Amino acid sequence: MAAATTSRAAQGMGAKDEKLVFETTEGIEPIFSFDQMGLKDDLLRGTYNYGFEKSSTIQQRAVVPIINGRDVIAQARSGIGKTSMIALTVCQVVDTASREVQALILSPTRKLASQTEKVIRTIGDFTNIQAHACIEGKSVGKDIRKLENRVHVVSGTPGRVDLEEAKTQENAKLQCALQDIQLQFKETKELLAKEREAAKKAAEVVPIIQEVSVVDPVMLEKLTNENEKLKALVSSLEKKIDETEKKFEETNKISEERIKNSLVEDCYAQHVTAEGTALVQQVEDAVSNYVNFVVVLLHPIL
Numbered sequence: 001m002a003a004a005t006t007s008r009a010a011q012g013m014g015a016k017d018e019k020l021v022f023e024t025t026e027g028i029e030p031i032f033s034f035d036q037m038g039l040k041d042d043l044l045r046g047t048y049n050y051g052f053e054k055s056s057t058i059q060q061r062a063v064v065p066i067i068n069g070r071d072v073i074a075q076a077r078s079g080i081g082k083t084s085m086i087a088l089t090v091c092q093v094v095d096t097a098s099r100e101v102q103a104l105i106l107s108p109t110r111k112l113a114s115q116t117e118k119v120i121r122t123i124g125d126f127t128n129i130q131a132h133a134c135i136e137g138k139s140v141g142k143d144i145r146k147l148e149n150r151v152h153v154v155s156g157t158p159g160r161v162d163l164e165e166a167k168t169q170e171n172a173k174l175q176c177a178l179q180d181i182q183l184q185f186k187e188t189k190e191l192l193a194k195e196r197e198a199a200k201k202a203a204e205v206v207p208i209i210q211e212v213s214v215v216d217p218v219m220l221e222k223l224t225n226e227n228e229k230l231k232a233l234v235s236s237l238e239k240k241i242d243e244t245e246k247k248f249e250e251t252n253k254i255s256e257e258r259i260k261n262s263l264v265e266d267c268y269a270q271h272v273t274a275e276g277t278a279l280v281q282q283v284e285d286a287v288s289n290y291v292n293f294v295v296v297l298l299h300p301i302l
């Protein structure tokens with residue numbers, strides 16, 4: 001059950017946070033100070049060093065549940081600290097003593113994927129975290145070499161990460177997967193076509209997300225924009241799932257595992273590019289059979 005709370009004055013990034021009203025899952029209490037979030041000392045040092053003094057409203061509500069392994073849907077408008085929240089949580093959950101990929105972050109644009117990687121490296125400066133941005137337009141060879149040298153975090157755009165993940169999958173021990181979804185951005189339609197193509201290709205090789213589920217999600221703001229367009233998107237997704245399942249069953253040439261993977265890829269492609277917030281919830285439901293690691297869905301209210 002969601003409970004509406006108003007953020008307290010001067011408890012975050014400043015005046016722009018003060019008037020925000022949050023609808024938050026019952027039992028989720030905002031934690032105003034980074035000190036009280038149980039963050040590693042080195043991470044706290046990096047956070048303060050970066051110039052953050054107090055957590056932003058979304059950080060107050062999302063960081064601790066994510067760190068505790070809870071699936072989270074977080075919505076906040078641009079500039080409220082979502083990217084930094086991803087960086088904080090990833091730096092906290094990654095075990096830097098191990099050299100395996102433990103966090104995968106998908107962003108809809110190259111700029112955002114690079115930005116996320118930079119913030120992780122800056123906030124995590126004292127933690128020895130190794131992050132790498134896998135984005136189109138950069139050398140695939142360099143990406144592969146980086147991944148072979150074992151990085152902890154991959155931040156990328158969907159097409160490129162599919163490829164890299166396919167090649168390095170045995171190295172991946174995922175603790176969390178995060179998607180930063182920018183809805184209603186200009187290239188939505190082009191991207192939709194492109195991502196779906198990339199997802200299809202990846203499903204032929206090896207999927208990026210093998211098992212995804214959302215259990216007991218923490219709702220950080222009310223999902224809005226439930227409209228006909230969204231319903232149409234959701235129903236097209238469901239139809240696609242049915243068709244895929246049927247096709248695979250009929251041909252019987254493909255394993256049960258591959259069916260799951262293909263479905264998740266499809267959900268994922270629609271999910272990243274959909275033009276509305278309520279779809280996130282629907283996509284979660286669609287992939288809810290595949291439990292393995294934490295799923296965090298982020299999207300701004302524009």
Ligand SMILES: Nc1ncnc2c1ncn2[C@@H]1O[C@H](COP(=O)(O)OP(=O)(O)OP(=O)(O)O)[C@@H](O)[C@H]1O
Nearest residue numbers: 013052053054055056078079080081082083084300
């Ligand atoms: N707790 C904080 N204290 C001070 N500054 C912060 C804090 N969190 C984030 N910021 C700063 O606020 C700006 C926006 O943060 P961030 O990019 O994380 O927000 P966002 O919600 O992801 O924005 P967008 O949707 O535009 O990507 C950045 O300059 C970031 O460094």
